[in-house]
Amino acid sequence: MDAEATVQTPTKQSNNNNNNNNAKATTIGNEEGAVSAVAAKDNENYHPPTSYLETIVHLFKGNIGPGLFAMGDAFKNGGLLLAPVLTVLIAIVCIHCQHVLIACSSKMRLQRGDAKCADYALTVEQCFELGPPKLRGWSRTMGRLVNVFICVTQLGFCCIYFVFISTNVQQILQAYEIKVDVRLVMLLALAPVLLTSLITNLKWLTPVSLFANVCMILGLAITLYYALKDGLPEVRERAYWTNGSQLALFFGTAIFAFEGIALVLPLKNAMRQPRQFESKLGVLNVGMFLVSVMFMFAGSVGYMKWGEQVGGSLTLNLGDTILAQSVKLMVSAGVLLGYPLQFFVAVQVMWPGAKQLCQLQGRSLAGELLFRTLLVLLTLAIAELVPALGLVISLIGALCSTALALVFPPVIELIARSENNKGPGIWICLKNLVILLLALLGFFTGSYESLNQIIKGFKQLH
Template structure:
């Protein structure tokens, strides 16, 4: 059972500080906002970011292990179907992000809070100020959102352990050092446990900066390798079988799961109104991100076909200096990014636990709790060592709810309360997005679990 804080979304506070120090994680938020801003006055931030700063943070927050899994996603979708569906999913995810931003701004104006509400608080406030019969659901909705955020982030952490261990195993195999993958995970567990003992985000700044550089170099090298000696397009499956499509959707939604990031990034900007404009940070940034996803997925599947791995780094030619360098760079990037992803569930769960159980010796108890949580991710990673299936499962279980279900739901609730009804077009549009999310959740979870069972 996950215990969650009752106060204003710790996750956004942690993320916002992270953004202002140029340390974005693969998803959801960061810092301390100080004043109010509604119509003609802006809230103040300690270290405001520019348009370009925020754009770079958005890239870092959306480009991670999900990007390197897009080749596997395209294998499960088909080389013709996947590019168009990825663009379509990208449009829906960005639209949902706009819905969340709009509802957050609306709640900020209504409540006149000291700072704009984060993801969980926005959902809770929409229900609290919504129709009378829905108001009692507000605490439960906040708990639900925070739970999904924790599940998503811990899922990312599990994926990182499997990702790192797979790459280390491949490097060792090149030197005829053949060790079981589970043993490699045990070795990975030690440095991850040590680095996760860092309790303050500001001390993670150098790790984040280095991870950004390593990831950029590594992805560039993977793309270079993927463009060499490409086979014809008609040598690949155009549309995969129906049983594979849910795995595609799960992985694609996992890759696009950056919705928890948008509110903190906007709130940290010097000019927050630039975030949502037609040529603002969100639209421009996500067009670039979606283009990179399609390019990497298309080239990865075209190059390696049915042999494409859950991470494209695992398809690099063994024995080559370039291949080994790329694997080392991206492995280090993921290792350094783990504590940033790990910060989110800690920031949500620990304050409530500290208040209840750790009035004394809180630092020692927090380090103990961190150790237990790292151990949980390690055990889960050991249980499901199939990287591609793990990514699809995380995407289907939690990412769909955050990206495709909550935003349209809160827009419907807010609009119904304000206008005493919902326009027909909005109702159909939001119902479609919600049903798509539920479809991906059910089919993706079932197929991922079934595939994992078959793998064993």
């Protein structure tokens, strides 16, 4: 799947109703042929489509990263009773918003007669462009804003991946009395991260994502074994709920964990049969249900076992045994191999503009590889500056993930369902208003508290 193939240029809606109806009739039911149709037009940009299983592997990896192992810290900030309830609520709302995004993108595709669904930013742009007249002037601005949030979020994930990998590897080395600064470990991780990030195709990334999933699941299983083997403390030893500032940090970490909304449309478009993505037993529902169960289990067991001492990653509580070190190495490998999937989305958004700016023609593989290398170096530089794992996770989650996961989908649904000067309906308005209020509450409180804690951390260092 190529960046050029997924970032499309908006065109004006046809004024000819007959042509528009014919376009709709032609495109309905043809999603499965979209990849082939694009390939026929441009063989240079063609990449083999992915199957149901390949796509669910990518979805799984896109949502299982440092956020999974940070759920113990999230439950510490939420409380043993309140955190599970809030996690289920956030999961339901996030999955619903992903379906809303897909539905709006499909509606825009039918209205415009396009061969395939647009990406996230272009879907937002098209909804504003074809929405109420007063909002049409905002279309380009909103599309660009979404792209900015996507790039900041995905590259933020990549920075956190560097921090996660280096923190765990540093603990492994310390267990063997090898003292190495965490920033030096980040430099050592650069080579494998860079090599995997030069893979330019989702289908070619499937074996990488599959191996990463195996590492993460085995790592989680052994981590939970460590937590459960000697039994868990009494429930009364843990906080059942917490105060407002801690809940803000919980929200940021939890929303960060459900980090895959920017991957939804690229994964759907890359499928051989795209309708299998959002069906009842499709990739999205099945994959996200399994992901949510893993988050709940990791968070509740991790907090029950280690309480207030639970680390920003559960692996940091495992100790110095050989098996514990192997788990840290395994999970670090899984996160490292998940880096290119998160990185793929940012490149997909940024490369077409960079290519145009540099006036490069054709596929320009050498130019793309150089661009990818520079972006990897940028994420490494940012990670070197802010190595506070738990707080960075909360900040990225509260600031950017919230906007993408919970703000833009309800906004574009309200616009897309407003037709012929009629509103979207009272229930749609109420439902989206509740989602937006939840998002704004988490956005402001989570961002403020995360920044406050990061500033305090810097003051303590100096």
